[in-house]
Amino acid sequence: MIGVIADDVTGATDAALAFRRTGMRCGVYFGTPPASGIESGLDVVVIALKSRTIPAREAVAQSLGAARTLRAVGARQLFFKYCSTFDSTADGNIGPVLDALVELLRTDAVVTTPATPEHGRTTFNGYLFVDDELLSESSLRNHPLTPMRDSSLSRLMNAQSKGGSVVVGHDVVRRGAEAIRGAVDATRHTAxxxxxxxxxxxxxLSIAHAVLDEPLVAGAAGLAGAIGRAHGSRRTAPRAGGSESAPTGRAAVLAGSCSRRTLEQIDRMLRAQRPAHRLDAFASDDPEHLAQGALDWYDALPSGPAPLIYSSLPPAALREVQDAIGVERSAEIFEAAFAHIARGLRARGVTRFVAAGGETSGSLVAALGIRGGVVGVEAARGVPWIRTDGDLDVLLKSGNFGEPDLLVAASDGSS
Incomplete structure (x- = not known):
């Protein structure tokens, strides 16, 4: 069994889906459950944390707790899932978490890559590219929580971790798994x-074949899917799991991401004349007041298409809010407001939630007490529906994922 520790909710569902596509049986748990609460017979167990931007010490503690639980239920390999744009602050949390996992597992080398070519994330000479732009020149340069202003993966990792890092060049990778394993063995005691x-x-896929027997691997969903395919090549018959039918029922869209793609998706919602309500921190910095205003607005809506409640702003407007209120405080206000709104909408009969953004998704999951679910049909590449206990379905979308019409399409049907 492979045990996955994901540093945010949308990353967890992305990784789970990557494994599921290869026929592996995969369960997703939001927060670390007791070992007795994990279903037996799974090929992959994914534990979704909300540890990307919290203090490093807390991220390490949560990740070690998840690792110990996964090992207790038989995980042979641990996979630490982080974002394909290596989202982190100057202090972590990718480096500190991996350092702690290395010490727990007593391993001496970790192969890791954020590369996910299907989403335009590639690496060359140790530099990360996003849609043919260097990471530091992409829109991620101005991310509100984790601005990425360096494209060198070694420099980014060395600034927040112990032990040092090296690049395995493309000339080695293209020679295949044996050459990659040789590079790993040659540097085990130096990096x-x-x-x-x-x-x-x-x-x-070459990288995946090279690391199948390593106790700890790290990266984005691209490597997760490749590891799944590498394991699949050893099986004589494919396995499948999860529902293939899209869910129905009353829907609502909650959007907190300020990524360029989410802003495009919100624009499509507005152009489709979907009912929309924006949370305005200038109007009130009280989360409960913001949430009640949104719920009062929802209660006054006539029957019709699924509504959108959002806090997303373009870069200039976002900076204005953050300058006035503070980066951390503004994030706290919106996360708390979305939690109140999610509970209120659930009480009003909403059974399908579409959430845009990792922090928004985490607030939704926590507010509704969702502990886990089955990975279902893909609404977009890397964006699955999750069927939870009862009649609740959630789609937890990373800010940069999905085509421009995703929010419209995913929330179609009864509202």
Missing amino acids: RYLFPDAATEEDL
Whole structure:
């Protein structure tokens, strides 16, 4: 069994789906459950944390707790899932978490890559590219919580971790798994982290074959899917799991991401004349007051298409809010407001929630007490529906994922 520790909710569902596509039986748990609460017979167990931007010490503690639980239920390999844009602050949390996992597992080398070519994330000479732009020149440069202003994976990791890192160049990767394993063995005692270049799915598959017997691997969903395919090549018959039918029922969309793609998706919702309500921190910095205003607005809506409640802002407007209120405080206000709104909408009969953004998704999951679910049909590449206990279905979308019409399409049907 493979045990996955994800540093946010949308990353967890992305990784779970990557494994599921290869026929592996996969369960997702939001927060670390007791070992007795994990279903038996799974090929992959994914534990979704909300640890990407919390203090490093807390992120380490949560991740170690998840790791110990996964090992207790038989995980042979641990996979630490982080974002394909290596989202982190100057202090972590990718480096500190991996350092702690290395010490727990007593391993001496970790192969890791954020490369996910299907989403335009590739690495070359140790530099991360986003849709053919260097990470530091992409829109992620101005991310409100984790601004990424360096594209060198080694520099980013060395600034927040112990043990040092090296790049495994594309000339080695293209020679295949044996060459990559040779590079790993040659540097086991001189560098802790190895970043192999990956520009194609074939590169990722070579990396995956090279790490199948390593106790700890880290990266984005691209490597997770490649590991699933590598395991699948050993099986004689494919396995499948999860529902293939899209859910129905009353829906609502909650959007907190300020990514360029989410802003495009919100624009499509507005152009489709979907009912929309924006949370305005300038109008009130009280989360409960903001939430009650949104719920009063919802209660006054006539029957019709699914509504949108959002806090997302373009870069200039976002900076204005953050300058006036503070980055952390503004994030806290909106996360708390979305939690109140989610509970209120659930009480009003909403059974399908579409959430845009990792922090918004985390607030939704926590507010509704969702402990886990079955990975279902994909609404977009890397964005699955999750069927939870009872009649509740959730779609937890990373800010940068999905086509421009995703929010419209996912929330179609009865509202």
